[in-house]
Amino acid sequence: MPVENSLAGVVPETLDTFTRTNLRIVSEVFVRITHNLGSHCSTLEEIQKLYGHPQALAQCRQWLRNHLPNVETVETSSNSRSAEIAAGEPTSAALCPLPAAEAYQLPVLVEHTEDNPSNRTRFLVLGYNQPEPAGRDKTSVMFSVHHRSGALFRAIAAFEKYDVNLLMIESRPAKVAAWEYVFFVDVQGHTQDVNVTKALGLLREQALFVTVLGSYPAAE
Secondary structure, rough: EEEEEOOEOOOOHHHOOOOOOOEEEEEEEEOOOEEEEEOOOOHHHOOOOOEEEHHHHHHHHHHHHHHHOOOEEEEOOOOHHHHHHHHHOOOEEEEEEEHHHHOOOOOOEOOOOOOOOOOOEEEEEEEOOOOOOOOOOEEEEEEEEOOOHHHHHHHHHHHHOOOOOOOEEEEEOOOOOOOOOOEEEEEOOOOOOHHHHEEEEHHHHEEEEEEEEEEEEEOO
């Protein structure tokens, strides 16, 4: 599952999934992302509508402003879906990878529409197993805190106290009450590391709940 892009940030839908599943993160993969403009149109001027996943649209924002500034954009559920719809509409286009364009026989009008050639997405591999420490690991955690002044500060202070490097923190609406949030963090280390174990223990004292989403080898 895609969880984070180097340009567009986190994928909210993926984070929200962890509140509804007991799957664990067992690995991560970084993939270089390229986008292409597929269309049956022979020129950009003929395009009247553009389909794209929100992440793809965000990652090609500047290119679209420069080349298709007045074209209607429609968000889709996936890059493949974008290609599928555009393949059936002669004046539409889609932001999609080459395999999706090929699958729906959609000609590629422009290659590499991404704004940044170093654009990469971090993907998570999910399963039920727990990888053993590899010596260079990450641990992902989901937690919530009391709605009180300084609650989040006291919670994440657990990592500083035990010298655990905090790599990422994001918040998502808890969806059980207005203005309540769930926090997601990535830290260096494995749950079998002593300092990570102690930090998680202290975090549990400050949080409403703590769920370890997985410890796994760091891809970078």
